[in-house]
Amino acid sequence: MASSDAMDLMGVAGHALSSLPMNAEVLVLQHTLEDHPGFLGQWLDREQIRWDVFCAEAGQAYPGSVAGYRGVAVLGGEWSANDERPSLRQVEALIREADTLGIPVIGHCLGGQLMARAFGGRVERLPLPEVGWWTIDVLASDAARAWFGDAAGRTVPVFQWHYDGVTTLPPGAEVLASSPACTHQAFAIGPHLAMQFHIEIDPGKIDAWLNDPGTVYPAAVREGIPTAQPPETTRAITARHQPESEALAHQIYRAWRSRWR
Numbered sequence: 001m002a003s004s005d006a007m008d009l010m011g012v013a014g015h016a017l018s019s020l021p022m023n024a025e026v027l028v029l030q031h032t033l034e035d036h037p038g039f040l041g042q043w044l045d046r047e048q049i050r051w052d053v054f055c056a057e058a059g060q061a062y063p064g065s066v067a068g069y070r071g072v073a074v075l076g077g078e079w080s081a082n083d084e085r086p087s088l089r090q091v092e093a094l095i096r097e098a099d100t101l102g103i104p105v106i107g108h109c110l111g112g113q114l115m116a117r118a119f120g121g122r123v124e125r126l127p128l129p130e131v132g133w134w135t136i137d138v139l140a141s142d143a144a145r146a147w148f149g150d151a152a153g154r155t156v157p158v159f160q161w162h163y164d165g166v167t168t169l170p171p172g173a174e175v176l177a178s179s180p181a182c183t184h185q186a187f188a189i190g191p192h193l194a195m196q197f198h199i200e201i202d203p204g205k206i207d208a209w210l211n212d213p214g215t216v217y218p219a220a221v222r223e224g225i226p227t228a229q230p231p232e233t234t235r236a237i238t239a240r241h242q243p244e245s246e247a248l249a250h251q252i253y254r255a256w257r258s259r260w261r
Contacts, residue, residue: 025260026051027069029091031077031110033057034208039246040073040108040200043253056087066098070260074111076198078214080164081113081123092118095192104191104259106252109162112186112194119170119189126167128181130160131217132229133241136177136185136197143188144176149251156248157241158185158197161209163216165196181227191259199249206238 026044028037030053037044037053044051052069054060057077066072074091081088091111095118098105107115113123138144140153166184169175176193177186186195198205210231220228 023068024050024052025070026073027063027066027071028053028073028075029062029094029111030055030075031057031079031087031091034205034212035075035077035110036205037073037075038198038200038202038205039249040075040253042202043250047257049257056085062087062090062094066094066103067101069098069103071256072098072103072105074105074107074114075200076109076111076161079110081110081117082164088114095119099190099192102191102261104193104256106192106256107194108200109196109198112196113164113166115189115192115194116166116168116170116173116184116187119173121166121170121173122168123164124167125163126165126182128225128227129163129216129220130179130181130196130227131162131220132160132227132234133157133237134160134179134181134227134229136179138177138186139175141174141176143174147176147186147188147193147252147255148248149255151248151251156244158199158245158248159201159206159241160197161217162196166194193252193256195252199245199252201242201245203238203242206234210234 026049028051054062091114095105095115135155135157137155138148138151145152165182173187173189175184175187179185182196221230
């Protein structure tokens with residue numbers, strides 16, 4: 001999903017970094033220009049949480065260490081977690097360091113896949129992509145309740161845009177949510193949460209992605225793949241699902257924050 005608004009998104013990626021003091025509480029690792037913090041950034045600002053964001057595609061080197069931060073968020077992007085990119089391997093190393101230091105990490109889509117790899121799991125191409133607003137089944141377990149609150153034990157709509165998925169969980173991970181096309185929609189491991197879906201989504205990101213969707217998704221729509229939602233359908237139902245998505249994001253981010261030291 002290469003974006004035609006790349007320069008604008010580079011501005012988004014650089015704003016929080018340049019305008020905040022050095023003692024930021026949260027580190028946000030952004031891979032690609034088009035997959036910016038979205039609602040996560042809005043939530044952090046609203047909660048008056050200081051945060052840094054570094055974007056690999058914008059040429060910003062990731063920090064050598066996560067020491068000094070209280071939480072780490074890893075965003076999504078069009079790259080595969082299995083791509084041989086130095087920045088992806090560095091993210092995995094930073095996730096492992098965060099675990100050693102007791103710093104909770106939250107992974108979104110590609111970020112969740114990198115978490116799986118970092119702890120010994122496996123990421124592969126799935127038989128079906130998931131693009132658009134699709135439901136996930138949240139388990140009724142204690143761990144699911146701790147992260148998802150009242151959504152535990154329910155079926156809830158979330159925004160998806162992925163072709164790969166976690167096919168083998170890391171040792172010690174617990175599944176929290178699933179869907180027919182993707183068994184591991186969310187898992188917890190220690191104080192960390194990995195999600196396959198985009199809880200940080202906002203209407204601006206959806207609009208940008210649909211305007212410049214790459215080649216795989218349009219081909220899937222033309223072929224009638226049932227889990228590739230037509231863009232007109234996605235646009236029509238975004239206003240209906242976005243408030244529930246943001247409410248769930250608030251619950252998840254609040255649970256993440258409760259684990260900070």
